[in-house]
Amino acid sequence: MPHGSMIGRRAPLMGLAVLYLLVTACGSDPVVPTEPSFPIIPAHLSQVPVPSDNPLTPVKVDLGRRLFYDKRLSSTGTVSCASCHRPEKAFSDAPNQVSRGVNSALGQRNAPGLVNIAYRHAFFWDGRAASLEDQAMMAFLGSTEMDADTFAVAALMRSEVYRNAWAASFGDTAVTMRRVMMAIASFERTLVSANSRYDRYLLGEKNILSDQERRGMQLFFSAKTMCGACHGGQDLTNDQFQNVGLFNHYFDRGRFNVTKDPRDEGLFRTPSLRNVALTSPYMASGDSDKGPLTTLEQVVAHYNDGGTPFNNKDKRVRKLGLTDAEMADIVAFMKALTDSSVMNRTEWLAP
Ligand code: HEC
Ligand code: HEC
Incomplete structure (x- = not known):
């Protein structure tokens, strides 16, 4: 029998035995510990x-x-x-x-x-x-x-x-x-x-978002912008493939490569927007006809302009007519999606 598997199998049992001794030593009935969810x-x-x-x-x-x-x-x-x-x-x-x-x-x-x-x-x-x-x-x-x-x-x-x-x-x-x-x-x-300020807002800390971030959130989930239609749900993605009009010709054909369906030409999976402020540049290519999209301001300006015409472009991507202040509000909201604990959780770092 390989040495390693013995170690692996015995260790948890030994842990339980120690716990059992501790519990019984206190004189009360042994309590079977419930496994914490993992x-x-x-x-x-x-x-x-x-x-x-x-x-x-x-x-x-x-x-x-x-x-x-x-x-x-x-x-x-x-x-x-x-x-x-x-x-x-x-x-x-x-x-x-x-x-x-x-x-x-x-x-x-x-x-x-x-x-x-x-x-x-x-x-x-x-x-x-x-x-x-x-x-x-x-x-x-x-x-x-x-x-x-x-x-x-x-x-x-x-x-x-x-x-x-x-x-x-x-x-x-x-x-x-x-x-x-x-x-x-x-x-x-x-x-x-999921410990961004937006999450804490959802969990009831209503004052954790600034007025600007709250205005941005309302716009983001409004029929006017339709951002939330594609970037909705727990991780701010609908997990669908869509085209948002970044190019008039897609050298990277996206979903088409998988399905060979012309309607999938230039479609990419909607990304989750969790921690989006940390992950610049943006989009599958990091790029667009108008140059690389390196800031959230540029991304919002892209949507506000309605994107580059392309036959598979989603109808929800169209001129939005947002003011500069409204665009800044949406950017502020997206920055509230950052969960800075993801950077330094020791159990996620190099051992
Ligand atoms: C039709 C669905 C749809 C709508 C509406 C939409 N998005 Fe997107 N979004 C996508 C898809 C798909 C991508 C990736 C596109 C690509 O790479 O070709 C994307 C990419 C992004 C990215 C880049 C994220 C990253 O990690 O690269 C941001 C930021 C973003 N969208 C914000 C918004 C905002 C803000 C709005 C509203 C103004 C919006 N989206 C509206 C589907 C949508
Ligand atoms: C050289 C850089 C590089 C290395 C090394 C690399 N990745 Fe990636 N990873 C990427 C890129 C670029 C993409 C997006 C590619 C695409 O969509 O075609 C990606 C995509 C992914 C995705 C999909 C994310 C999504 O939203 O669908 C996962 C998961 C992932 N990588 C995990 C891994 C794992 C695990 C390894 C090691 C075995 C790894 N990557 C090694 C660059 C890298």
């Missing part, structure tokens, strides 16, 4: 969906965290997931418009933040990955991301560095790349947070 989900968020073949366990999440930050997973030993998804930027690659992977290879798209990523059901701007496990595999193998050498990674998993954590996570020492991705995806599912 990960900790803010009360106003729904439970994180977890696939049945990859249950969330603390040991596997911790293994996933180590893998997420480990550059040895890339062919050159220079790039980890965290190279492009950094905690201080809400796990985006701000301020880079597109990211550099192994050998400084340039990708095509802007790296999104990963907070509350577990709630999405299609991953990447075009939704081409159906699960976080599949998504991680694509990043891991992608020639402009990590370009992994799977033999080298397997050897690393079998080495002293990971052997024990591996056995504790999976119950045996069989190494597969799928399991590497299962651990990374488990870590990503714990990146759950």
Whole structure:
């Protein structure tokens, strides 16, 4: 029997035994401790969906965290997931418009933040990955991301560095790349947070938003702007694919690449706006016909102008006629979506 799995299985039992002794030593009836829910989900968020073949366990999440930050997973030993998804930027690659992977290879798209990523059901701007496990595999193998050498990674998993954590996570020492991705995806599912001032407002702290932010919120969720129609719900996204008129010709065809349906040409998944103030530049390409969109002011000005004409542009993106003050209000509201705790939660940082 592998050494690591014994450690992994015995440790929680020993913990319980100690607790039992402590409780009985006090003379009262032993109370069976109820497991705290894992990960900790803010009360106003729904439970994180977890696939049945990859249950969330603390040991596997911790293994996933180590893998997420480990550059040895890339062919050159220079790039980890965290190279492009950094905690201080809400796990985006701000301020880079597109990211550099192994050998400084340039990708095509802007790296999104990963907070509350577990709630999405299609991953990447075009939704081409159906699960976080599949998504991680694509990043891991992608020639402009990590370009992994799977033999080298397997050897690393079998080495002293990971052997024990591996056995504790999976119950045996069989190494597969799928399991590497299962651990990374488990870590990503714990990146759950909703402690922005907007969240606190929703939870009843009515004075936590300034007058300006409240005006911005009303405009954001109004029929006049329609922002909330696409950026609504828990994570300020409807998870649909849409075109917001950034270009009159899309070199990156977006959702079309997945469906081959001409109506999907130039459509991209509506991004969550949580922590959006930390993740500049904006949009799938970080760019538009009028130049890169690096500030929220530029994004709001883009919507106010109605966008560049394009046959698949959504009807809700049209001239809005907002005043400068109203545009500033909407920007102020979006800045209230920042949850600064995401930058320094120790359980999310490099181990
Ligand atoms: C070289 C930079 C780079 C590296 C390394 C990288 N990513 Fe990404 N990541 C990106 C970019 C760029 C995108 C958007 C690409 C697209 O939509 O086609 C992305 C998208 C994602 C998404 C989808 C987000 C969403 O909103 O749909 C997840 C999840 C993710 N990455 C996790 C990872 C994990 C896990 C790793 C390590 C195995 C990793 N990334 C490595 C740059 C990177
Ligand atoms: C028709 C749906 C729709 C409407 C209406 C809409 N958005 Fe968007 N929004 C999107 C989509 C889709 C994207 C990504 C587009 C792309 O990359 O091509 C996006 C991107 C953004 C981004 C960039 C986020 C990032 O991480 O890159 C911001 C900020 C934003 N929208 C704010 C707003 C505001 C403010 C309004 C109202 C004035 C608004 N949106 C109206 C669908 C919409």
